[in-house]
């Protein structure tokens with residue numbers, strides 16, 4: 503697939519605009535506030551005019567401060583506006599030659615961005631996000647030319663949901679505290695619907711390994727016991743979908759000489 507400058511420019515601009523909307527979702531959804539994008543300063547409620555609401559550039563121009571009250575506007579907002587177009591571009595380079603898969607994975611990766619930040623801030627994944635993501639994943643299984651067969655998709659979604667729900671309850675009864683959260687179970691099953699059971703095994707395995715490594719490093723410096731698992735799952739899914747399939751293909755090639 504060729505790299506078309508016009509498409510890429512469009513994707514970057516659209517990605518920045520959507521990143522700006524994702525900020526609204528990340529900030530307001532856990533607080534049960536309206537998601538209608540009316541940009542206001544979080545401190546003084548000053549309505550930000552459209553010409554001061556250009557992703558990234560306005561923040562740089564205003565040096566990260568509200569024009570009205572001078573309150574600092576967190577660089578976290580800019581991170582999401584930067585990450586979104588980059589992620590969208592990577593998805594385009596990987597799935598760009600199939601419009602249906604491109605759209606499917608733009609939705610999947612975009613949800614991931616929102617879930618990472620909400621889970622980092624609030625240590626939970628709202629049902630308002632995880633349940634629609636499961637439904638969307640289930641719907642993709644009925645799209646013609648989907649990259650996951652119906653059987654593998656159902657096994658990945660519904661199958662993993664049953665499996666991890668039992669694991670979660672068993673852990674709770676044995677240890678008397680929560681290990682895996684129900685939000686994580688719903689995130690795993692949603693990923694399963696999107697990628698199918700085989701890919702899900704690699705993604706959950708990779709996420710657990712990554713989680714253990716980061717936790718071991720982090721525990722040295724912090725007494726914090728709670729750890730959000732969502733970001734590890736999302737990032738593993740991203741890495742696997744963007745690059746990991748090559749490793750898997752190499753593995754199959756050497757194992758079975760196909």
Ligand SMILES: [Zn+2]
Nearest residue numbers: 543546568571
């Ligand atoms: Zn303000």
